[in-house]
Amino acid sequence: MQKPVRAELVEAPYFRLVQAQNMQDPATALTLPDPLPLDSGATLSPVTIAYERYGQLSPERDNAVLIFHALTGDQYVASPHPATGKPGWWDRMVGPDKPIDTDRYYVICANVIGGCMGSTGPASIGPEGKPYGQNFPVVTIHDMVRAIGRLLDTLGIERLHAAVGGSMGGMQALAFASQFPTRAERVLVLASAARQSAQNIAFHEVGRQAIMADANWNGGDYYEAAHPDAGLAVARMAAHITYLSEAGLTEKFGRRLQQRPDGTDGAKSFGFEADFEVESYLRYQGSGFTRRFDANSYLYITRAMDYFDLAEEHGGRLADAFANTTARFCIVSFDTDWLYPTEEGRHIVRALNAAGAPVSFVELSSPYGHDGFLLETPGLDEVVRGFVS
Template sequence: MATTVDDTRRHGNLHRHADSESGTCVELGAARPLKLDCGVELGPFRMAYRTYGDLNRDRSNAILVCHALTGDQHPADPPHTSRRGWWELMIGSGKPLDTDRYFIICANVLGGCLGSEGPREINPETGEPWGLDFPVITISDMVRAQAMLLDHLGIDQLFCVIGGSMGAMQVLQFASSYPERTFAAVPIAGAARHSAQNIAFHEVGRQAIMADPDWCGGDYLRQDRVPRRGLAVARMAAHVTYLSEAALHRKFGRRLQDRPSVTYGFDADFQVESYLRHQGSTFVDRFDANSYLYITRAMDYFDLAAEHDGVLARAFADTPVRFCVISFTSDWLFPTSESRAVVHALNAVAADVSFVEIESDKGHDAFLLDEPEFFAVLRGFLRGCAEHRGLPS
């Protein structure tokens, strides 16, 4: 049903890792395709993933890590790779997601651009990149693909599913769709639906991409062009929302870069401008513009209550899952009120739920950073769950 595939189907104009570093890629859904929410049946489709640690004999120690909008399947790459993993602080020997105890799985989301099926992969029916012919996917579709990957790996039940931001959306969807396959769930800095403000910010980014003539109506790969400027602007706009005003003030304030005074021009006089421009230009080297459209759209469409007559609690009726919901005080993109709404829904069905708001001035990105209280909460929650699950401590 699933086969490990080589990399010949990838269309490359992004910086690439060697195969040995990019983890494994499997083809799923050949026999039984993935039914997408939009009605399309997708299969076979590729899923690129990475694992850390060892699966125990009971297959009971697996943790699925769900990545955010621009994340990838390399949260904790070993030191010999050139890039640092986006969750190296979290995953490793002796770290909260302890690779000595747990088997960590992280897959590139469906619609992504780092090996899993998405708009920059080759459409097998045409031999050309999918581009905008790729079907629009949802968070629910991403989660179904991950469940198929777990089938492939022979894992019936996850010990834990965990993720921040869009990762938290996947966590909530996974726990709702597959309660029997979820022992514990940790949605961090997330929400059960995307707010109007967040849809608005995403729309700004999409319009920036689509305004770039090099986007070519989505067909830039075949025309050997890259909408660099539009994608960079989209990234800059988004990046501001990931930080708090306090963090920007502490990091940059109104400090100028290597000049005694302002230049009365449109160069990057301020450090914060230079930083943003750097964020934009480096992003273009590692991310695909169409993937950005698809993944932001999936987030916009996410509204877990809507699948349950508008009542979020029904998404978790009789859930056996142990939840730990985490938010950060200075996160204005996914504020604590959104996490609180999830907790209220879980309380309404008498679910087993802990809720911690971490004091931090680092904004939404706090979930990626060194936050001792956050790590302590996670360690404690996982230790308790491991005891209940009968995992050796």
């Protein structure tokens, strides 16, 4: 089915339009005053951070809640995505009267560096006057958090009422607590870990190889031509499976067959069409993703997660990462999450106990696997509301 595509006929995926618009709009983005030193030794400059905010900053500037987004998330935590029009990714959690109540708190969510929704990333124009592509420096979770720290400096927000994140957002929340031990009063970490496991690195590597095996990959220099969408879609499909659970997939799809394109009941095609509903669902997830996400960003952000090991930089003692913290912590895991299982949460809790930090921990029961933190999980809203209040 593959057709040769002429560059000028390629319809740019809408993430690039959003990226370009956001980077230039002072209402949605801010350029940091100084270059950003990176863990790799490189320096990133200029650095633009695209961010959304909700609610009002109090005169005392003490009601800011910072939310960190996950791997393929963005700053649109509680407002419609500008391109897809879909509600914010945590719309059920953040808003007036919601567990993170924007009538009380000033909520900030920024796109990570390396991302593709307006913060400086591989699709941004680099010093050579064209998109960075693979010339973008490798960034780490700590680099993302350092950038956010500088965003807060620039906004004049010294202290946070709370720092909150799920999955990669939870890694950032932990890194934030470690980098800025007295800056957040509360740190809430959902479905996350203090280190990326071998299994998770392995899943990421499958995704990256799928992207780099795409005929359109071209060493990451594809912005003026067809994008490696097939590879990115496969990466997304593989990753999406890890966000769910076996029980969840069985309940949602079972072995049901997809209705045929002509409207007749599902039947085996004795070929390789999407016979099963689950196949059709994954293909849909994969193709939708390519329009809102940049393949290079996927490579860079997964790499940042793989490099994350908060204990490593403290001689292997995770407790030392939290040695001077003044924050209260709440760690939440989900019983069907096999990406960041409960044991990862307990590992953080033990370190926090050893560091003497006040910590709460609960494993919630959810059929949704890793995605449990994004969906309606019994007890989740109460825990988030109670802890953040």
